[in-house]
Amino acid sequence: MPRLFSYGTLRQENVQLATFGRRLNGQPARLAGFRLESVAIHDPAVLSASGKAHHPILRRGGAPQDQVDGVVFELSDAELAQADRYEVADYRRVEAALDSGGLAWVYVAAE
Numbered sequence: 001m002p003r004l005f006s007y008g009t010l011r012q013e014n015v016q017l018a019t020f021g022r023r024l025n026g027q028p029a030r031l032a033g034f035r036l037e038s039v040a041i042h043d044p045a046v047l048s049a050s051g052k053a054h055h056p057i058l059r060r061g062g063a064p065q066d067q068v069d070g071v072v073f074e075l076s077d078a079e080l081a082q083a084d085r086y087e088v089a090d091y092r093r094v095e096a097a098l099d100s101g102g103l104a105w106v107y108v109a110a111e
Contacts, residue, residue, distance in 0.1 A: 002080045003104040005031055005096065007070035008056040009049075010083065018049040019086045020079050026071035030099040031106060035061035036068050039090045039109075046088055057090060058108040072104050080105065 009015045016024050039057040091107040
């Protein structure tokens with residue numbers, strides 16, 4: 001099963017129910033080499049699901065202290081595709097190494 005590192009709105013129960021039709025169970029995790037910023041959201045469906053006009057977004061960092069706490073979820077391939085549809089064009093999905101070991105998909109800034 002694919003693993004997805006979430007640091008933002010995909011951790012919200014209302015977003016999980018709207019996106020996946022179920023509440024996800026996850027484990028705390030940390031991702032090094034990234035810093036957390038914010039992006040304005042304009043997509044009506046995403047605004048409705050999250051209730052937030054600004055979402056967190058990850059950008060690659062260069063400082064040793066650049067790390068982000070989040071949660072790792074195990075999803076089906078179909079659910080990962082649903083997460084892709086939820087994320088707006090400002091994001092792209094990449095694979096990254098977690099501090100705890102192993103790899104997970106994560107949405108980062110598309111630039």
